[in-house]
Amino acid sequence: MMNTVVKNYRQWRNYRDTVEELNRLSTRDLNDLGISRSDISDIAREAATAK
Template structure:
């Protein structure tokens, strides 16, 4: 049970960090990475798996 909670917490932190970092980028920088601003949460969800 503890392992599951720890894993979920790590995933949540990865998601939050990824959203935060990508949100700080300019639209041009995101476009260079092939990411639209509206896709940030989707990309973060995939990164946190």
């Protein structure tokens, strides 16, 4: 049970950190990376579960 709680917390933190980091980028920088603002949550969700 504790492992699940720790894993979920780490995934949530990774998601939140990724969203914050991508939101700090300018629209131009995001475009250079091929990312639209509407894609940020999907990308963050994918990154959170990848680790």
